[in-house]
Amino acid sequence: MLDIDGTLTRDRGVDELEPEAVRAVQEARGRVLIGIATGNAMIVAKSLARYIGIGASAPIIAENGCLISIGGREEPLCSRSVKELGVELARRLGLSLSYQFNCRSFDAAFEITGDEDEMVRRIRSAIKEMGEEAQVESSGYAIHVMPPGVSKSTAILEVCRRLGVDCGDVAYIGDGRTDVEAVKAVGWGVAVANAVPELRGVARIVTKSPSGRGVAEFIREHVLGR
Numbered sequence: 175m176l177d178i179d180g181t182l183t184r185d186r187g188v189d190e191l192e193p194e195a196v197r198a199v200q201e202a203r204g205r206v207l208i209g210i211a212t213g214n215a216m217i218v219a220k221s222l223a224r225y226i227g228i229g230a231s232a233p234i235i236a237e238n239g240c241l242i243s244i245g246g247r248e249e250p251l252c253s254r255s256v257k258e259l260g261v262e263l264a265r266r267l268g269l270s271l272s273y274q275f276n277c278r279s280f281d282a283a284f285e286i287t288g289d290e291d292e293m294v295r296r297i298r299s300a301i302k303e304m305g306e307e308a309q310v311e312s313s314g315y316a317i318h319v320m321p322p323g324v325s326k327s328t329a330i331l332e333v334c335r336r337l338g339v340d341c342g343d344v345a346y347i348g349d350g351r352t353d354v355e356a357v358k359a360v361g362w363g364v365a366v367a368n369a370v371p372e373l374r375g376v377a378r379i380v381t382k383s384p385s386g387r388g389v390a391e392f393i394r395e396h397v398l399g400r
């Protein structure tokens with residue numbers, strides 16, 4: 175399973191895909207089942223899956239675990255949306271909602287417009303003051319406000335169950351804080367070289383190369399055995 179931002183890209187904090195990662199994914203498709211697990215909206219993840227060549231029917235986890243798609247069929251795993259809470263937080267704290275807001279179903283994401291740790295603290299304390307419950311975490315690309323209890327890892331376990339796959343045989347590659355539980359949930363938790371220290375600390379493998387070149391390195395060394 176592949177994270178998108180900071181993982182398939184050239185570096186953390188940039189949006190351009192790393193061509194080497196796309197090439198390696200295309201070399202490995204058909205040999206192993208490749209999917210995506212992201213904080214992005216489902217439409218973004220499906221479009222990317224299509225254009226990097228694994229197809230929109232690949233297993234996809236979107237909105238940090240709130241939505242899954244297997245064989246093209248989408249299903250929600252969250253029952254409660256925090257979008258309205260997101261709108262209220264944006265109003266109170268003067269935050270900018272992510273460009274994907276209208277395409278999201280359950281989770282709200284804000285643009286990072288200042289120090290991300292400070293933004294996370296402010297949003298957490300506003301949620302507490304409002305007497306609401308939600309998780310707040312930064313992916314390095316957006317600050318996500320998520321329904322309680324959900325994470326990429328809960329969705330990965332569900333996707334493994336539905337596909338009849340042992341999660342011990344699954345690899346997950348990521349770079350950020352929203353990837354920590356996912357890396358712990360699979361047999362092959364991989365952090366790219368430039369991942370946040372929290373993720374490198376729990377990963378079974380830390381690649382030598384950063385972001386997308388780290389993905390290519392892992393696929394070629396551990397999946398294709400070159």
Ligand SMILES: O=C(O)COP(=O)(O)O
Nearest residue numbers: 178179212213214313316
């Ligand atoms: O949606 C984001 O903020 C980043 O998504 P990611 O989970 O693919 O890194």
